[in-house]
Amino acid sequence: MQFDHILIRYGEMALKGKNIKQFITQLQQNIQQKLQDFPGVKVKRTQGRMFILLNGHDPVPVMEKCKKIFGIQSLSLAIKVDNDVEKIKEAALYALKENTNCKTFKVTVKRINKDFPVPSQEMNQVLGRHLLIHTDGFTVDVHHPDVEVKVEIRNEATYITSSVERGLGGLPVGSSGKTLLLLSGGIDSPVAGFLAMKRGVELEAIHFHSPPYTSERAKQKVIDLTKQLTKYGKSIRVHIVPFTKLQQEIFREMPESYGMTIMRRMMFRIAEAVCKKESILSITTGESLGQVASQTMESMHAINEVTNYPILRPLVAMDKQEVIEIARKIGTYEISILPYEDCCTIFVPKAPKTKPNRDKVIYYESAHDFGPSIQEAIDGIETIKITGNTDVEPTFEDLL
Amino acid sequence: MVIYLDNSATTKPDPEVLASFQKVSEEYYANPSSIHQFGGNAEKLLVAAKRQAAQLLQVEQEEIIFTSGGTEGNNMAVKGIALEHQQRGKHIITSSIEHPSIYEACKALEKLGFEVTYLPVDEKGIVSVDDMKKAIRKDTILVTIMHVNNEIGSIQPIAEIGKLLQQYPKIFFHVDNVQGFGKVPLHLKNAAIDLCTISGHKIHGLKGTGILYVRKGVALFPLFHGGEQELAIRSGTENLAGIVSLVKAMRLAKEREEEGIRHMSELKSYLIRAFEKMEGVFVNTPENSAPHIVNISVPGIKPEVIIHMLGEQNIYISTKSACSSKVKDESMVLAACGYSKNRTTTALRISLSYENTMQEMKIFVDALERSIKQFKTTME
Numbered sequence: 001m002q003f004d005h006i007l008i009r010y011g012e013m014a015l016k017g018k019n020i021k022q023f024i025t026q027l028q029q030n031i032q033q034k035l036q037d038f039p040g041v042k043v044k045r046t047q048g049r050m051f052i053l054l055n056g057h058d059p060v061p062v063m064e065k066c067k068k069i070f071g072i073q074s075l076s077l078a079i080k081v082d083n084d085v086e087k088i089k090e091a092a093l094y095a096l097k098e099n100t101n102c103k104t105f106k107v108t109v110k111r112i113n114k115d116f117p118v119p120s121q122e123m124n125q126v127l128g129r130h131l132l133i134h135t136d137g138f139t140v141d142v143h144h145p146d147v148e149v150k151v152e153i154r155n156e157a158t159y160i161t162s163s164v165e166r167g168l169g170g171l172p173v174g175s176s177g178k179t180l181l182l183l184s185g186g187i188d189s190p191v192a193g194f195l196a197m198k199r200g201v202e203l204e205a206i207h208f209h210s211p212p213y214t215s216e217r218a219k220q221k222v223i224d225l226t227k228q229l230t231k232y233g234k235s236i237r238v239h240i241v242p243f244t245k246l247q248q249e250i251f252r253e254m255p256e257s258y259g260m261t262i263m264r265r266m267m268f269r270i271a272e273a274v275c276k277k278e279s280i281l282s283i284t285t286g287e288s289l290g291q292v293a294s295q296t297m298e299s300m301h302a303i304n305e306v307t308n309y310p311i312l313r314p315l316v317a318m319d320k321q322e323v324i325e326i327a328r329k330i331g332t333y334e335i336s337i338l339p340y341e342d343c344c345t346i347f348v349p350k351a352p353k354t355k356p357n358r359d360k361v362i363y364y365e366s367a368h369d370f371g372p373s374i375q376e377a378i379d380g381i382e383t384i385k386i387t388g389n390t391d392v393e394p395t396f397e398d399l400l
Numbered sequence: 401m402v403i404y405l406d407n408s409a410t411t412k413p414d415p416e417v418l419a420s421f422q423k424v425s426e427e428y429y430a431n432p433s434s435i436h437q438f439g440g441n442a443e444k445l446l447v448a449a450k451r452q453a454a455q456l457l458q459v460e461q462e463e464i465i466f467t468s469g470g471t472e473g474n475n476m477a478v479k480g481i482a483l484e485h486q487q488r489g490k491h492i493i494t495s496s497i498e499h500p501s502i503y504e505a506c507k508a509l510e511k512l513g514f515e516v517t518y519l520p521v522d523e524k525g526i527v528s529v530d531d532m533k534k535a536i537r538k539d540t541i542l543v544t545i546m547h548v549n550n551e552i553g554s555i556q557p558i559a560e561i562g563k564l565l566q567q568y569p570k571i572f573f574h575v576d577n578v579q580g581f582g583k584v585p586l587h588l589k590n591a592a593i594d595l596c597t598i599s600g601h602k603i604h605g606l607k608g609t610g611i612l613y614v615r616k617g618v619a620l621f622p623l624f625h626g627g628e629q630e631l632a633i634r635s636g637t638e639n640l641a642g643i644v645s646l647v648k649a650m651r652l653a654k655e656r657e658e659e660g661i662r663h664m665s666e667l668k669s670y671l672i673r674a675f676e677k678m679e680g681v682f683v684n685t686p687e688n689s690a691p692h693i694v695n696i697s698v699p700g701i702k703p704e705v706i707i708h709m710l711g712e713q714n715i716y717i718s719t720k721s722a723c724s725s726k727v728k729d730e731s732m733v734l735a736a737c738g739y740s741k742n743r744t745t746t747a748l749r750i751s752l753s754y755e756n757t758m759q760e761m762k763i764f765v766d767a768l769e770r771s772i773k774q775f776k777t778t779m780e
Contacts, residue, residue, distance in 0.1 A: 060589070060590075100563050100566070101563075101566050101567050215435065215437070215440075216437060216440065217435065217437070217440045220440070331462075334462060334631075339435070340435065395448065396444075396445055396448045396449075396644075398423075399420045399423060399424060399445065399644050399648070400420070400448060400449060400452050400644060400647055400648055400651065
């Protein structure tokens with residue numbers, strides 16, 4: 001006997017009204033896609049539930065994959081047996097014994113199939129007695145059990161589960177449209193992307209690359225970060241903008257203290273152009289209010305002026321420490337802290353304006369025509385599609 | 401022809417492993433921490449090696465720390481946990497048959513005020529989970545138990561101990577798997593292991609290479625401080641050529657594991673059957689032990705004498721473990737199993753590799769039998 005199914009519970013999605021079906025279909029597709037590497041695994045829907053049929057695969061790696069899929073509130077390993085009292089007894093005993101660290105249990109029987117001859121209450125007692133007789137050291141505690149052995153007698157079969165693991169929650173990626181993430185290579189922006197995905201948003205990313213001031217390794221870092229993010233969603237396209245010329249121009253033509261503000265404005269202009277071209281409806285950044293000079297209220301006011309696209313700032317109210325915690329959890333922190341310059345850290349003025357004035361910025365910019373350089377940057381964009389399987393690193397097969 | 405039967409001391413490096421070592425030394429000698437592209441390539445190779453090691457061990461990439469081998473890994477785990485978590489308690493549990501790199505590290509910690517419980521083993525060289533349970537105290541911070549014993553090949557109930565320790569989330573569980581990797585399967589995650597030592601040169605890799613698995617979230621006080629390589633747990637410029645060669649050796653070992661275990665088990669049972677028929681020879685290796693180690697005693701004959709007699713015929717076996725052979729007297733492991741002095745002081749270890757052949761076993765058995773006879777006649 002072994003766990004042959006994984007039971008998936010939806011969280012917030014279950015609260016949706018008529019469009020719930022669309023969310024569930026999306027989740028089913030996302031799970032199927034993530035489990036491609038497990039041939040024979042099937043994802044089935046029944047009322048209010050989803051089941052993964054393991055078809056002989058080790059449940060542990062499948063569970064691990066599922067724990068990275070948004071839209072799953074919790075999951076449990078389940079055993080499917082025929083609607084037969086003896087078989088249910090045997091499976092319940094197996095499910096309980098798998099919980100070796102526990103001492104107390106409770107049995108909860110749900111009889112959805114009313115044709116099943118034994119009523120729920122009686123079935124509770126039958127199973128409880130069977131488990132007590134055939135185990136050592138377990139006692140019943142109906143109020144605060146260490147393990148709850150849940151038995152669902154459905155029309156087609158009975159499912160038995162004994163432990164619940166938390167999923168990521170949120171909404172299935174792909175159910176809320178697409179956003180363009182400004183991805184610098186730092187700690188914040190990948191976390192912002194992760195949180196946007198949590199709300200069901202699909203990502204594309206834009207990165208500003210300034211060779212030779214920034215190295216190939218900085219670009220590689222962005223690709224690595226993107227690959228890490230694909231683990232939580234779908235493939236992600238990265239738009240790499242050649243930014244050197246425009247940056248040099250800003251620092252040549254504009255007052256030094258406003259250089260950073262104007263650079264950020266250029267980034268948003270280019271990001272908006274990409275959004276228009278790719279039919280993306282919003283821009284996402286890793287900005288957190290007051291964290292650095294470009295993220296003060298005044299800076300946001302001066303910078304945001306260049307676009308009327310919605311700008312999602314999932315980290316706006318977070319402390320750095322909270323962001324780092326998430327970055328560690330999702331595996332981007334180790335990549336982000338690699339010490340390569342990005343385009344935000346070079347050309348930093350000695351004293352950047354922390355309270356830039358919007359009118360002044362507009363006035364300074366009007367003195368120079370950046371149009372051609374902006375267009376050149378947009379025309380030079382290189383787009384790379386990163387999937388979970390993209391070999392972002394050479395494989396070194398001959399050496400390893 | 402050399403018949404090499406001292407594979408638990410060290411193994412012959414695989415030619416493919418050597419080729420990797422040489423190529424990486426020649427072509428990827430840049431420092432992975434250097435920011436130029438050349439360093440970048442070295443770093444990519446390092447990351448690829450780490451990824452492959454993680455896949456082979458079925459753990460996460462950031463849980464792999466490359467070390468210089470078994471002794472370092474064991475010291476890093478035992479001292480690292482002790483020093484980092486001593487505020488929580490100063491009690492450590494280990495067994496009485498550990499490798500000196502665990503045993504001596506524990507002894508050293510005793511001098512720093514730690515208390516160590518050395519669990520006994522039964523006559524088969526196995527610790528009891530019950531004893532373990534009884535030894536656990538409120539101030540216990542570490543349990544360190546080897547997977548496969550290096551002298552007699554006994555296999556410890558690691559998974560059961562792991563299960564037991566899951567009830568004590570504050571106790572870290574370290575496993576010395578230097579002798580087990582590639583010979584006795586062990587799933588680190590399923591056995592709830594927090595730290596695990598692996599060595600390269602026991603699996604046809606090179607000396608000076610190894611891995612300490614450190615489960616995510618486990619903090620260690622580093623033995624080496626410096627440039628913060630290996631997640632700052634083990635500073636020092638990465639031995640990239642060694643690392644790559646180690647991971648290759650691990651892959652080869654894993655690929656050959658199933659067939660290798662079957663093959664060595666056959667050789668081992670042949671040897672045991674032959675020894676059981678030999679007069680004056682006692683088999684110390686218990687049943688259900690690792691497939692590559694056979695330990696025997698020949699009371700009345702100094703083991704060194706047999707070693708040298710066989711050595712003259714290019715057959716190489718050892719007395720106890722090579723690491724403790726310099727300490728004369730008796731085998732601590734056999735003494736812990738409860739054997740009498742005439743057996744504990746006359747032990748010989750034959751340790752196999754998947755490369756050994758049945759033909760070699762036959763030659764060796766003949767040679768051993770002749771040596772014993774010859775010795776007895778000269779002495780009479």
